[in-house]
Amino acid sequence: MTIRLLPFALLALALAGCKQPAAEVPAAAAEPPAATAPAEAAAGVVEKTADMPLLRVKTVDGKDFDLAGQRGKWVVVNFWATWCGPCLQEMPELSALHAMRGNIEVVGLAYEDIEPDEMGAFLEKHPVAYPIAILDPYNPPADFATPRGLPMTYLIAPDGKVARQFLGPVDAQKIEQAIAEAGGKVA
Numbered sequence: 651m652t653i654r655l656l657p658f659a660l661l662a663l664a665l666a667g668c669k670q671p672a673a674e675v676p677a678a679a680a681e682p683p684a685a686t687a688p689a690e691a692a693a694g695v696v697e698k699t700a701d702m703p704l705l706r707v708k709t710v711d712g713k714d715f716d717l718a719g720q721r722g723k724w725v726v727v728n729f730w731a732t733w734c735g736p737c738l739q740e741m742p743e744l745s746a747l748h749a750m751r752g753n754i755e756v757v758g759l760a761y762e763d764i765e766p767d768e769m770g771a772f773l774e775k776h777p778v779a780y781p782i783a784i785l786d787p788y789n790p791p792a793d794f795a796t797p798r799g800l801p802m803t804y805l806i807a808p809d810g811k812v813a814r815q816f817l818g819p820v821d822a823q824k825i826e827q828a829i830a831e832a833g834g835k836v837a
Contacts, residue, residue: 695796702810703793707759707783710769715757715781718810724754724829725806728820729785729797731762732772736819737801745778747822753808753837754825756780761787761797807832 705717705727717725728744730737741758748756758780760769769784790796794804798817805814805828814828826836 696790696792697795699795699804699812699815700793701812703791703804703806703812705757705791705793707757707785707791709757709781709783710766710773711781713781715783717757717806720755720806721810722753722808724808724813724825724834726754726756726820726825727759727794727804727806728756729759729761729794729800729802731760731800732764732769733762734800738776740801740819740821741776741778743821745780747825748778748780751836753835754829758782759791760784761790761800763787805829805832807834 703717705715707715709715717727726744726747728740730741732738744756744758747754756779758778760782762784763786764772764784766784769782773782785791801816801819803816803820804812805816805825807813813832813834816824829836
């Protein structure tokens with residue numbers, strides 16, 4: 651019974667975190683876990699993000715997105731939801747960043763229970779230049795920590811390692827500053 655309620659508790663936490671101000675999470679928080687408890691693994695809960703996460707998803711436009719295939723570029727992995735106000739506010743700026751910067755890719759991971767046709771209708775009203783994938787909140791990506799709130803954004807360096815993690819809305823300036831601090835260049 652407890653395992654069944656855990657996803658709902660996580661969703662409630664995500665709702666509560668949706669209105670939190672942006673907070674940078676230290677890079678040390680992105681270290682891979684030593685071990686995952688069996689109950690947590692069974693419930694789909696991941697405590698920490700892998701140092702070099704893998705992510706393969708099917709986007710709503712039917713294409714495959716593979717994080718490993720983006721090596722050589724900075725990648726912004728953005729967990730969000732259609733019901734999250736701060737998530738919606740950051741979408742236009744993330745879209746512009748994706749469209750204007752040749753060395754930065756953005757991927758949106760819709761962390762909610764929504765049908766593809768509903769997402770399609772949403773994206774017609776809120777178009778973005780970057781790919782969107784719908785995640786199963788009961789089975790999130792194994793290499794990324796289960797979001798504590800939304801939006802949750804990871805900046806992945808060209809070598810595939812997590813460079814920075816943000817809880818709360820981000821903008822292009824924060825992402826470009828994080829790239830510069832990591833020794834990268836914004837092109």
